[in-house]
Amino acid sequence: MTREDGPLRSESWWDTGALDLIGHRSQFRMQGYPEETFLGRPIIGIMNSWSEVAGCNAHLRDLAEHVRRGVLRAGGFPVEVPVISLGEPIIKPTAMLYRNLMAMAVEELIRGNPLDGVVLLASCDKTIPASLMGAASVDVPTLMVTGGPMLSGRFRNEDVGACTDCWRLHDELRAGRFSQADWDEFESGMCRSDGHCSPMGTASTMGCLTEALGMAPGGSAAIPAVDARRRHVAERAGAQILDLVAAGTRPSDIMTRAAFENAIRTLHAIGGSTNAVIHLVAIAGRLGVDLPLDLFDELAASTPLLVNLKPSGQYLMEDFYFAGGLPAVHAQMADLLHLDALTVTGRTLGESIAGARIVNDDVIRQRDRPLHAGGSLAILRGSLCPDGAVLKVSAASEALLQHEGRAVVFESVDELHATVDDPALEIEPDDVLVLRNAGPVGFPGMPEVGHLPMPDYLLRRGVRDMVRISDARMSGTGFGTVILHVAPEASAGGPLALVRTGDRIRLDTAGRRLDLLVAAEELESRRRAWTPRPVRDVRGYRGLYVRTVTQADRGCDLDFLVGSSAPVRAGITHG
Numbered sequence: 001m002t003r004e005d006g007p008l009r010s011e012s013w014w015d016t017g018a019l020d021l022i023g024h025r026s027q028f029r030m031q032g033y034p035e036e037t038f039l040g041r042p043i044i045g046i047m048n049s050w051s052e053v054a055g056c057n058a059h060l061r062d063l064a065e066h067v068r069r070g071v072l073r074a075g076g077f078p079v080e081v082p083v084i085s086l087g088e089p090i091i092k093p094t095a096m097l098y099r100n101l102m103a104m105a106v107e108e109l110i111r112g113n114p115l116d117g118v119v120l121l122a123s124c125d126k127t128i129p130a131s132l133m134g135a136a137s138v139d140v141p142t143l144m145v146t147g148g149p150m151l152s153g154r155f156r157n158e159d160v161g162a163c164t165d166c167w168r169l170h171d172e173l174r175a176g177r178f179s180q181a182d183w184d185e186f187e188s189g190m191c192r193s194d195g196h197c198s199p200m201g202t203a204s205t206m207g208c209l210t211e212a213l214g215m216a217p218g219g220s221a222a223i224p225a226v227d228a229r230r231r232h233v234a235e236r237a238g239a240q241i242l243d244l245v246a247a248g249t250r251p252s253d254i255m256t257r258a259a260f261e262n263a264i265r266t267l268h269a270i271g272g273s274t275n276a277v278i279h280l281v282a283i284a285g286r287l288g289v290d291l292p293l294d295l296f297d298e299l300a301a302s303t304p305l306l307v308n309l310k311p312s313g314q315y316l317m318e319d320f321y322f323a324g325g326l327p328a329v330h331a332q333m334a335d336l337l338h339l340d341a342l343t344v345t346g347r348t349l350g351e352s353i354a355g356a357r358i359v360n361d362d363v364i365r366q367r368d369r370p371l372h373a374g375g376s377l378a379i380l381r382g383s384l385c386p387d388g389a390v391l392k393v394s395a396a397s398e399a400l401l402q403h404e405g406r407a408v409v410f411e412s413v414d415e416l417h418a419t420v421d422d423p424a425l426e427i428e429p430d431d432v433l434v435l436r437n438a439g440p441v442g443f444p445g446m447p448e449v450g451h452l453p454m455p456d457y458l459l460r461r462g463v464r465d466m467v468r469i470s471d472a473r474m475s476g477t478g479f480g481t482v483i484l485h486v487a488p489e490a491s492a493g494g495p496l497a498l499v500r501t502g503d504r505i506r507l508d509t510a511g512r513r514l515d516l517l518v519a520a521e522e523l524e525s526r527r528r529a530w531t532p533r534p535v536r537d538v539r540g541y542r543g544l545y546v547r548t549v550t551q552a553d554r555g556c557d558l559d560f561l562v563g564s565s566a567p568v569r570a571g572i573t574h575g
Contacts, residue, residue, distance in 0.1 A: 006248070009140065010043045010114035024114070038077040042245045044238070045115035046071075046080045047106055047135075049127040054087030056124035056203060059194035059225055060147055066231045067119050067145065070238020076117075076245075078238065081109055086126040088202070088448065088475075089163075096473065097445025099126040099133075100549075100558050101541055103286075106134025115140060117245040119237055123147025123195070123225070125202040125476070128210060129279035136251045136286040137561065141244040143344035144216045145237045146207040148225035149317035150195030155186045159319075161199035162190050164310040164477040167451060175459035195225025198317045199310035202476030205272035206279060208326050212266035213283075214254040214343035218352035222321035243346055252287055252564070258338035260284050262349065264296055265336050268303040268375030269329055271312035273476025274390045274484050277377070282555030288564035293379045293388040293553050297512060300375030305394055306332055306365045311479035312376060312394035315363045323363035327356035332367045380483065382515040384469070384495050384505065387487035387553045389514055395479035397465040401509040403481075404517075405432040405467060409501045412437050413449050413472075421456045429458060432467045432505045436496045437533060439471035439489025440549045440556045444537055450474035450484045467507055469514070471496055471552070483507070483514060485552035491533060492551065498526040 013024045028038050046067050050060040064080050071078035084102040086095040110118055118140055120131040128146060135142040153160040169186055172178035196203035207221040217237060223230045260280060267276050277296055284291040306329055309315050315323075330337060330353045339350030358364045365371060376394035393401065408431050410416040416435055419425065427433070433452045440446045450472040454463060468482045471489035488494030495516060499505070504517040516523070535546055548558045555562075 008042055008116045008245075010116050013114035014039060042076045042116040042242055043114050044071045044076045044078050044241055044245075045110060045113065045118045046078055046121060047083050047109070047118055047131060048080055048121045049083050049085040049102075049123070049131065050121070051085030051087070053090060054085040054124055054127070055090075056087055056196040057085050057122070057127060057147060060121045060123060063121055063145060063147065063231065063234045066234035067121070067238040070235040071241065072238075073235075074239035074242040076242050079115075081113070083109060083131070086124060086130070088125045093443060094445040094447035095124070095126040096447065096556070097542070097545060099130045100545065100561065102127065102130035103133035103137070104561070106131050107137045110135065110138045110140055117141040117241040119241050120144040121147070123203065125206065125275065128203065128206040129283055132210065132215065132283050133286050133557070136255060136283060139250045139252050141241065141249055142215070142251050143237055143241055143244065144210050145234050146210060146216060146221060148195050148207070148223050148227070148230045149198045149204055150191055151193040151224055151226065152198050152316045152318045153190040153192055155189045159316055160186065160190055161310050161316045161477065162197045163475060164199040164201070164479065165190070167478055171454070171459050174453070174456045193224070193226045197477055199477045200271055200273070200307065200312065200317070202273040202275040204317050205267065205270065205276045205476055208270055208272065209263045209266060209276055209280065211326050212263040212330070213259045214341055214349060215251065217345055218343060219325050219327050222317055222325040224318055224321060240344060240346075244344060247346070249342070254342050254344060255283070255287055255289070256341065257289050259341045260289055260291055261295075261299065262337050262341055264299045265303045265333065266326070266329070268300050268377060269305060269333055270307040270326075271305050271309060271371070271376040271394045274377060274392050275473055275476055277390055278473070278485065278552055278556050281553070282557045285555050285557055285562045286564070296377060297379040300377060303333065303336060303375045304367060304370035305372035305376045306367070306370055308363055308365060308371055311477055312392070313371060319360070319363050323360035324356060324358045327353045328358045328364050331356040332358070332364070378509055378512060380509075380512055380514040382513040384499070384514045384516040385486045386495065387551060389483050389486045391481070391483050391509060392479075393509060396481040400465060400467050400481040400507070402507065403432075403467050404504060404506040405430045407432050407434050407499050407501055407503040407505050409434045409436070409499055413443070413447070416449075416452060420453055423457055425455070427455050427458065429463045429466060432469060434496070434499055434505070435468075435470035435472060436490035436499070437471075439491055440551065441535070441546055442471065442489055442491030442533070444542065444546050444549070446471075446473050446552065446556060448473050448475045450482055451478040451480060452482070469505070487551045487553045489551065493530070493532065495523070497530055498523055
């Protein structure tokens, strides 16, 4: 088999001297495959992030078998390649610390092995973007099958989602309005099946954005993990990758600037996770596509919020699928999208969504009655965040979107949890909670701790939200008036490092401003007295990460991995 742009990549492994050739062929022959099984056929890598310690990915071993069937049916030779797996709820200190490590593993395993095409299997917050980053860097024909959401949780006749309802009910527990027995009962019904979180959290968001980028089959993002139709997608994907190999279609042909603009508009329309801003910037950076934060805000203004899912709305991913899924959303906003963008199915986005319709218009709103007219996220600038910060407007309290209050500062996550409930701090509802040293370098890894807990004594008074600011991230399932990704972070010397308890902070969401109301002379005096905190991690991968990670506005990638690194196509056989 040959491709439109030359011979198969794997042929360079077989077109070698006798000694090398026997070594290469023996790796398959020793597994029982005669050489006619693999020689002359496209070799398809199934990059599988299956793991039992990352529950969102625990069902991917089964999906891999269905991909394998599709590859064999289409005349390819499938090889399963395990890669690092990351589970946000369990890995310490945070999965975000290892996203770039997983991306490096995916990149090098593709680059170093005789793979003509790749099917990525990923299901959790970080495994999806990490896989796309790694594959984009090698630019071998690729498509992704995501693992899909779990079934909706159930608690006392209510649909609940992990972990939007965790935050809500944990506040009730801390306020004394919910017993430990209630909490235990809720926990037992929250996660009822394989799959990633069921609200429009980060995993659901990245699944949808992968589809919007054209890198996953149309209509696949919302199919529940345990639905047989997800296995159908996997088997068809195994056949579709052979078409991409034959055509020589690479990630750089699909993930163009137009495709990223489609993904950004999708992010706003679905009420997606703030984390997606960082991940999209990082994926684009691997392809040499510039995605400034201001583009996210520019596209928000004309993109309606159409999807009524927690944490911005009422429903869960299972409802979203049966309401029409992402194709139905795209059909409602078709005039805002680049419909000529190519997808891994070989069809354009416009062709993929032809005939899509809304089945339940309370879950997916018609264009003329959106949940919000101007997108779900806002990019803030100002004296406190000169390089940007992100606020999920659709999950915030409207009364707090224009706010000025007294800062209450916490130096670290440990200090926050140790002292936030101390009445001696005299925190009032109008105050602004500030957490620093939780960014990419400061923690390190930028954990999901931006959803700062409010003092339990305020929860008992019925307070449900406060303005909260940090250089950390927040779970995509979180909600509240929470300002995240403040850049530069405090540990890099950003203005957040200079805030003191008692300072006044002003949030002007309409004007896209976040300002520290302290005189410039005073701030300069504080800056001269400021010294960075000692770096805790100096060895191994953590040391490499701390020394080279970029700030949130640049995607938190490692600086030496940013930029298109795929080899020139003509005349290159390896890489």
